[in-house]
Amino acid sequence: MHELAITESILKIALESAEQHGAKRVRAIRLAIGPFSGVVPECVQTYLDVLAKGTAAEGAKIEARQLPLRVRCRDCGKEGEVSRTRIECPFCGGLRLERLSGKECTVENLEVE
């Protein structure tokens, strides 16, 4: 449900950037999303369809790129990627992990006209 607030923010970012670049229409908004961001792209799309009505981003598509969950192992010191369902060091199986990335939600670029 928090996607409403997030989508409002995404739309604002998209419209401001489009205006700065003199673009008339936003066709696609490309996001980079971490597995722990809690952002569901389909949900953002649903809200965007409503929120963007009558703006330059009306009908824009959300394209999301999933980012990895990166961790550093406190036992063996190595850095690697893990899945959110199996949180253990891919090298030594250690569980004492520090999260390096995974909470991101970034508007990376826009497809505009």
Added chain:
Amino acid sequence: MEITVMHQVMEWNEDVSAEVRAELRKNRVCLINVMGSPGTGKTTLLTSLIAKLRREFSIGVIEGDITGQIDAEKIAALQIPSVQLNTDGACHIEAMSIRKILPQFDLEKLDVLFVENIGNLVCPAEFDIGENFRITILSVPEGDDKVKKYPLMFTDTDCLVVNKCDMLPYFDFHLKTVQDDYRGVNPEGPLFLVSNRTGWGIPELAEHLRMRIRDELA
């Protein structure tokens, strides 16, 4: 045509949480974000902790709920300044709401401000509200699989409290599963076992909070 943006979507929340943090630091107020499922015992546990901590600290409470005043009334009955924050459907509290509500407290007189977040193990963990630290409460009837199912709530917390431990004989709840899973996602996080109903473990938890609050206010 493609244009590059690279703009953090949560920046608005991060900016406001930094403002809230600065305002509270100026007034020497420690903000504690209390999170957990509906029915885990957030309000009743807060009531017990307030009783233990109020001699040393001046305490205020923000009660977050989707709707209604029930929890704020319970806290107000303790003669503690409390404000109900209704999110009107939203599943979490944002820093913006805290900033809006702060003027309703006399911050110069407060030492500690508890925020009881919306009962939910998902969304509240994603939003920094300007807190000094977080407490996550899990109760025995909820089951021992919650750390696995909602990792962020247990990774991004400063203290896990397992409540309703007096119910352990009646549920297939394996404490070791929770302890191991919690160690896995939050190796340094403290863990407290309590029963708010019997009072078991509450003094130890209150003592931990007392030391932590003192550190934050120092």
